[in-house]
Amino acid sequence: MGQSRNRRPTIIDVAERAGVSKSTAARALAGSSNITEETRERVVKAAEAVGYERNHLAVGMRSGRSGMLGLVIPDITNPFWADVARGAQDRAARAGASLLVFSSDWDPEAEAAHLRTLRRARVDGAIVNPVSDSFDDLDRFGLPCLFIGSSAERFPDISSVGSDIAQAVRLGLDHLVAKGHRAPALILGPKSRLARARFLRAVHEHCVERDIDPAIMPIEDGEYTVEGGREAMKRLLDQPRVGHLAVFAANDMMALGAMMAVRDAGLDCPRDVSVLGFDGIPSGEFAWPGLTTVAKPGRAIGERAVEGLFDEIEHKPEHRRIYMPCRLLERGSLADLSSMAPKRAAGAGRN
Amino acid sequence: MGQSRNRRPTIIDVAERAGVSKSTAARALAGSSNITEETRERVVKAAEAVGYERNHLAVGMRSGRSGMLGLVIPDITNPFWADVARGAQDRAARAGASLLVFSSDWDPEAEAAHLRTLRRARVDGAIVNPVSDSFDDLDRFGLPCLFIGSSAERFPDISSVGSDIAQAVRLGLDHLVAKGHRAPALILGPKSRLARARFLRAVHEHCVERDIDPAIMPIEDGEYTVEGGREAMKRLLDQPRVGHLAVFAANDMMALGAMMAVRDAGLDCPRDVSVLGFDGIPSGEFAWPGLTTVAKPGRAIGERAVEGLFDEIEHKPEHRRIYMPCRLLERGSLADLSSMAPKRAAGAGRN
DNA sequence: CTGAAAGCGCTAACAC
DNA sequence: GTGTTAGCGCTTTCAG
Numbered sequence: 001m002g003q004s005r006n007r008r009p010t011i012i013d014v015a016e017r018a019g020v021s022k023s024t025a026a027r028a029l030a031g032s033s034n035i036t037e038e039t040r041e042r043v044v045k046a047a048e049a050v051g052y053e054r055n056h057l058a059v060g061m062r063s064g065r066s067g068m069l070g071l072v073i074p075d076i077t078n079p080f081w082a083d084v085a086r087g088a089q090d091r092a093a094r095a096g097a098s099l100l101v102f103s104s105d106w107d108p109e110a111e112a113a114h115l116r117t118l119r120r121a122r123v124d125g126a127i128v129n130p131v132s133d134s135f136d137d138l139d140r141f142g143l144p145c146l147f148i149g150s151s152a153e154r155f156p157d158i159s160s161v162g163s164d165i166a167q168a169v170r171l172g173l174d175h176l177v178a179k180g181h182r183a184p185a186l187i188l189g190p191k192s193r194l195a196r197a198r199f200l201r202a203v204h205e206h207c208v209e210r211d212i213d214p215a216i217m218p219i220e221d222g223e224y225t226v227e228g229g230r231e232a233m234k235r236l237l238d239q240p241r242v243g244h245l246a247v248f249a250a251n252d253m254m255a256l257g258a259m260m261a262v263r264d265a266g267l268d269c270p271r272d273v274s275v276l277g278f279d280g281i282p283s284g285e286f287a288w289p290g291l292t293t294v295a296k297p298g299r300a301i302g303e304r305a306v307e308g309l310f311d312e313i314e315h316k317p318e319h320r321r322i323y324m325p326c327r328l329l330e331r332g333s334l335a336d337l338s339s340m341a342p343k344r345a346a347g348a349g350r351n
Numbered sequence: 352m353g354q355s356r357n358r359r360p361t362i363i364d365v366a367e368r369a370g371v372s373k374s375t376a377a378r379a380l381a382g383s384s385n386i387t388e389e390t391r392e393r394v395v396k397a398a399e400a401v402g403y404e405r406n407h408l409a410v411g412m413r414s415g416r417s418g419m420l421g422l423v424i425p426d427i428t429n430p431f432w433a434d435v436a437r438g439a440q441d442r443a444a445r446a447g448a449s450l451l452v453f454s455s456d457w458d459p460e461a462e463a464a465h466l467r468t469l470r471r472a473r474v475d476g477a478i479v480n481p482v483s484d485s486f487d488d489l490d491r492f493g494l495p496c497l498f499i500g501s502s503a504e505r506f507p508d509i510s511s512v513g514s515d516i517a518q519a520v521r522l523g524l525d526h527l528v529a530k531g532h533r534a535p536a537l538i539l540g541p542k543s544r545l546a547r548a549r550f551l552r553a554v555h556e557h558c559v560e561r562d563i564d565p566a567i568m569p570i571e572d573g574e575y576t577v578e579g580g581r582e583a584m585k586r587l588l589d590q591p592r593v594g595h596l597a598v599f600a601a602n603d604m605m606a607l608g609a610m611m612a613v614r615d616a617g618l619d620c621p622r623d624v625s626v627l628g629f630d631g632i633p634s635g636e637f638a639w640p641g642l643t644t645v646a647k648p649g650r651a652i653g654e655r656a657v658e659g660l661f662d663e664i665e666h667k668p669e670h671r672r673i674y675m676p677c678r679l680l681e682r683g684s685l686a687d688l689s690s691m692a693p694k695r696a697a698g699a700g701r702n
Numbered sequence: 703c704t705g706a707a708a709g710c711g712c713t714a715a716c717a718c
Numbered sequence: 719g720t721g722t723t724a725g726c727g728c729t730t731t732c733a734g
Contacts, residue, residue, distance in 0.1 A: 008493075020721085022711090024720055027713090027719090027720085036720090054471055058412055058710075059712060060408045061727070062714085063726085064726080079433075085452070086428045098451045098469075101436070117447075121419070286638045287639065373705090374706080374728095377728070385704085386703070387704095405728085406727055410728060412709095412712095413709085709728100711726105713726095714725100718721080
């Protein structure tokens with residue numbers, strides 16, 4: 001039966017079977033033009049007959065293109081990053097490329113190790129959510145590369161794809177205004193985080209447009225976690241206030257924590273307190289009430305990132321920064337004060 | 352400066368710099384024994400100096416081992432599978448291997464396409480949650496391979512790793528009994544699903560041990576989705592019943608849907624209805640009340656699967672079936688009837 | 703202990 | 719149009 005049981009058929013097996021040279025076989029399989037239709041057919045049949053499958057290792061070696069891309073994200077277990085990975089995966093597959101996925105756990109060393117692995121694997125390029133602050137580990141990457149997520153801003157020379165924070169904040173704030181909450185309290189991430197500054201800047205821009213004094217919005221900080229949000233909300237509730245309280249949290253986890261704090265305090269969301277989140281994680285859907293939130297387009301970001309990476313690989317184009325629009329997911333954590341403003345007396349105007 | 356800017360250094364660059372032949376350089380770098388300590392040092396230094404990084408494509412070609420593994424799961428966006436992927440990733444990385452991740456969306460054609468891609472990429476083996484019913488697409492895989500998840504049972508010849516459904520069901524049922532619910536209603540998946548049969552068999556075993564007539568447990572079917580669970584619970588609530596109702600859902604999504612149906616009916620969980628889930632998805636934590644559930648060890652399954660796959664690749668060992676233990680996540684969706692059984696009169700005994 | 707040479711599977715020049 | 723040849727970067731005999 002020709003080839004032995006343990007050996008995968010090579011192009012030589014195909015060539016022999018078709019009675020041509022291996023280069024002719026290769027040409028036929030590659031769809032090259034300088035080939036008799038009849039020969040091509042014979043080769044294709046032979047390939048099928050022996051069960052030939054192109055060896056991408058060999059192709060990659062010869063052509064310098066492995067057909068693989070790397071993806072380094074903080075944690076595939078995080079729903080946002082899973083979404084990104086899914087988008088990247090699908091887009092890559094559509095182009096016949098495969099994705100090597102790694103989780104860095106926000107650890108610069110792990111990130112560096114993964115990048116090294118990707119380099120050795122000879123991926124054609126990589127998409128990275130940069131953790132490392134120093135450019136050192138990253139610029140030495142020496143491969144086409146595109147950054148993703150808010151931390152990408154730190155690196156002026158590298159193209160990036162991310163969500164449009166300014167648009168997202170405006171979307172959320174506009175929605176709050178429409179519901180009768182003009183100046184919500186803010187629950188933000190740690191001061192050290194770049195995302196926090198961008199979020200706050202967008203809030204200020206909105207305030208200028210709407211002629212609101214940003215200073216009247218209470219702000220609490222916390223870690224980007226449920227516990228962080230819970231504690232921040234607790235502090236917010238301890239402050240004196242009149243009427244309904246509306247809160248815009250910079251992250252769904254924090255928003256979920258905030259809702260817990262509301263319950264802890266014996267209050268009701270959305271009756272006493274309105275909460276707006278930011279991210280769009282699935283858990284928000286099953287909270288009670290459902291968490292209204294501004295959803296980041298994780299999947300689209302992943303897809304767009306792969307496209308951008310391909311550009312980077314092929315044309316080495318001008319550096320680009322792409323922001324994908326977010327959208328509002330209305331569920332139930334926001335009270336509608338707009339129609340009953342008169343009834344709410346003092347509180348309604350202020351909040 | 353020797354090598355051009357655009358070329359990655361090869362072992363020849365290292366050899367030249369160290370003043371040895373490329374074979375000696377290779378041996379030194381591979382940690383072979385037949386090398387003078389002094390030579391080795393010189394080579395290693397040279398490698399560092401030129402920034403040498405082994406080309407895994409070339410290594411793979413020569414050695415027949417690419418150092419890559421494939422993972423084909425239904426959807427990386429699903430928290431359970433993300434967990435599995437994370438475990439696999441970490442375990443693979445620890446062994447110096449990389450993971451090619453694909454989502455099949457429960458589509459046999461997509462699965463087949465991904466397997467083909469993996470074969471062409473010359474992965475050393477693959478971990479698959481088989482979707483395809485027919486053995487055809489799969490047995491031709493022709494590579495070391497290990498199945499994962501409950502559908503793996505369909506393939507008697509292939510090793511598999513999954514969660515221990517029997518143990519999980521027992522755990523859940525024992526917990527229900529401890530809380531005073533002897534014969535809960537069951538919300539199960541579609542009759543066509545293998546997992547359903549296994550779940551039900553485990554329930555029956557438990558009943559035999561506890562001397563309970565399984566026939567007294569109401570059963571409703573549904574798709575493994577929120578909507579499926581919601582409708583199933585609705586039907587359950589429409590049935591006549593006495594006292595408290597306890598439900599064991601075969602999947603957290605369904606359990607979450609069931610909790611919604613309880614709310615829809617104007618009832619309260621856990622006061623009127625107790626719900627126990629199965630999976631351990633994060634969303635259950637943020638539902639209100641938190642969903643008590645039996646959690647599958649996704650991460651551990653992923654890790655164990657990679658280990659099993661390595662065995663498969665190396666020793667081609669006897670076929671194995673491995674079941675990983677689940678654990679109970681107690682949150683708040685279960686009423687404790689055990690202490691107040693007398694107060695509850697008729698209902699307590701039955702449920 | 704080290705060097706020379708062969709070859710993994712493929713593609714791209716270069717002949718004919 | 720098709721065959722011949724070289725070589726991608728590496729490891730592994732086989733000599734010395």
